[in-house]
Amino acid sequence: EADIYQTPRYLVIGTGKKITLECSQTMGHDKMYWYQQDPGMELHLIHYSYGVNSTEKGDLSSESTVSRIRTEHFPLTLESARPSHTSQYLCASSESGGRGRTEAFFGQGTRLTVV
Amino acid sequence: AQSVSQHNHHVILSEAASLELGCNYSYGGTVNLFWYVQYPGQHLQLLLKYFSGDPLVKGIKGFEAEFIKSKFSFNLRKPSVQWSDTAEYFCAVLGSQGNLIFGKGTKLSVKP
Numbered sequence: 001e002a003d004i005y006q007t008p009r010y011l012v013i014g015t016g017k018k019i020t021l022e023c024s025q026t027m028g029h030d031k032m033y034w035y036q037q038d039p040g041m042e043l044h045l046i047h048y049s050y051g052v053n054s055t056e057k058g059d060l061s062s063e064s065t066v067s068r069i070r071t072e073h074f075p076l077t078l079e080s081a082r083p084s085h086t087s088q089y090l091c092a093s094s095e096s097g098g099r100g101r102t103e104a105f106f107g108q109g110t111r112l113t114v115v
Numbered sequence: 116a117q118s119v120s121q122h123n124h125h126v127i128l129s130e131a132a133s134l135e136l137g138c139n140y141s142y143g144g145t146v147n148l149f150w151y152v153q154y155p156g157q158h159l160q161l162l163l164k165y166f167s168g169d170p171l172v173k174g175i176k177g178f179e180a181e182f183i184k185s186k187f188s189f190n191l192r193k194p195s196v197q198w199s200d201t202a203e204y205f206c207a208v209l210g211s212q213g214n215l216i217f218g219k220g221t222k223l224s225v226k227p
Contacts (some may be wrong), residue, residue, distance in 0.1 A: 004158075008200045019147075025178055031213060033214055033215075035217075040124070040219065040220075041219055042119070042205075042217045042218055042219040042220065043215075043217040045215075045216075048212065048213075050187075050213075055211075055216070058214065063149075078148045090158075090159065090182070092159075092215075094213070098215075102147060102209055102213065102214055103161055103164060103168075106159035106160075107158055108157065109157040109158065
């Protein structure tokens with residue numbers, strides 16, 4: 001069982017609201033990731049972090065922002081939610097480097113609906 | 116650009132049938148390959164992974180995958196599926212930034 005947690009699991013929110021999706025892991029992993037997944041589509045990387053105070057944008061452009069103030073915590077924020085942000089958001093973490101140590105562990109995801 | 120292609124969007128099988136899900140990748144460097152599974156309502160879990168060595172990799176729950184470098188393929192197989200294998204299966208390659216690059220996934224439905 002992976003020790004990575006996302007809250008909330010489901011969120012329905014009105015347009016224009018600010019939201020923060022929480023992600024925490026207790027495995028001490030340096031690397032953390034946010035993926036966006038739409039039905040029938042591949043997971044797209046939107047943000048990643050190699051450690052505290054490190055954040056980078058991923059392949060898919062996103063209006064969301066992230067922060068990494070603590071190793072275990074990697075929240076994602078949308079300042080003003082729009083219907084186009086409706087999607088599933090998956091958080092993941094992995095150890096740094098080393099052969100056989102790059103397996104990623106995933107949270108259960110947050111399914112966001114913006115109405 | 117690195118990419119992963121999964122050939123089948125939805126596969127429907129009867130119990131005890133054999134399974135093969137296709138996966139091709141485009142990546143010129145050293146490849147690290149993965150198959151993840153997502154059971155209904157659950158998080159993505161690692162089925163198996165390939166980093167080096169024996170190209171035939173055995174994973175959990177009777178799954179295996181074969182890395183064929185010349186074909187840029189990493190197909191997932193299981194000789195006899197069960198109803199409990201109903202899930203979505205994702206092939207992934209480790210990208211240059213250390214992140215996973217996923218295919219679109221294959222939904223497997225196993226009829227009892």
